[in-house]
Amino acid sequence: MSLRMGLATSSGSATADLSPGPAAVSPQSIARNVLWSFSGNVLLAFCQWAIVVVLARLGTPHTVGVFALALAVATPVILLASLSLRTYQVTDTGCDYAFSEYITIRVIAMALAIMAIGGIAFAVYGVDVAWVIVLVGVAKALDAVSDICQGALQQAERLDLMARSMILSGVLSLAGLTAGILATGRLHWGVMGMIAASALTLGSYNLPQAWSIVRQRSSASLGKSSAWRPRALTWLAWSALPLTLAHTLTALNANVPRYYIEEYLREAELGVFAALSYCVMAGQTVLSAVAQTLLPRLSALRAAGDFSGYRRLLSKSLLAVTVGGAALVVAAAVFGEPVLRVIYGAAYATRMDVFLWLTLGMAISFPVWLVDAAISSARRFRVQFPIMAVSLASSAVACGMWIPRYGLVGAAWSICLALSMMLVLKTLVLIQVLRADESR
Structure with missing residues (x-):
């Protein structure tokens, strides 16, 4: 099928000084880290949402649907290959593994992931769609x-440095996709622009800043040996496997509705659902700012044995995000329709019923993020896989029953x-963790 799009005329330019400067190793305060992480996540979410807007405005709902399908196919594979090393790395307070070991595993795994995505794409979909899926997979692998x-x-x-990385990645990806589509009218070239942006961000900012931080930390933080310790790498991958499987099921869980929509409805309907979901995902991305800040703290x-401080910080954070989620549901009910009309157009504004339910889901996800961070900080990784398996099964059954009938x-x-299933089950695990802490 053709992915060529009719283009609306537009122009614009932007410049930003995000070059890496000296990176002091001293941790920032929680408030400062939350502010920086919030800013980085907001701007990254805005850029991700703007990508969908660009596709919706310059293309058609079908174009948005193909891009959403590419994400739905590539994302679970990338997450599975990622081995959830980021969470394992951040909670590695004993510095059992070197930064070089984490990144070595990640590079090898991403090469395998791209091959797997290519095999799936060309086996299941047409050539044009398959190439979009593969290119999206390459961009995600670099990220x-x-x-x-x-x-x-x-x-x-140092979430200030991390936030600058996120901002740079978002701005360059948006610019690359827009430039590629404006220049060629093809979604393929737009995604190639995203690949160039991801490579530039990795080489010019992320690697230099990360190595600067690693070199400034104590000798223990540098890890135990060189980058190539086969047994250590194998053991690290094996240790992270339970969390890997849980995060993979999380990605599948998020994409299950899209698979069923593609099966029972039309690609145009998938495009509408994807566009509305991106508005909601922006809120979830903001919540990840708080979770990212709280996880290392x-x-x-x-690690310091300050369990009272642990409970105090967690309870205050849970209260704040629960109230914030409820406020966003009310705001969506009051302002949702005119906002959707301005952003996406009249066709999307007519689906306020879908948007309100998605917003409620976002509000439920807010405490899920923080409870998950609390469980991860306790390194309770093995229990998360069965929780996500139950959640995935309930989602699949519900989609099979409800989507054909209610769209x-x-x-x-x-x-x-x-x-809701995730929140209940993860809260039960957190209660067990807190009770175990009290007995110490």
């Missing part, structure tokens, strides 16, 4: 290597159900 660099910055509680508090509203219901 996954940058993710390890950001993990080094996060572990050192919660890990440090536990996109049924898809939104399935998301709310899956997130």
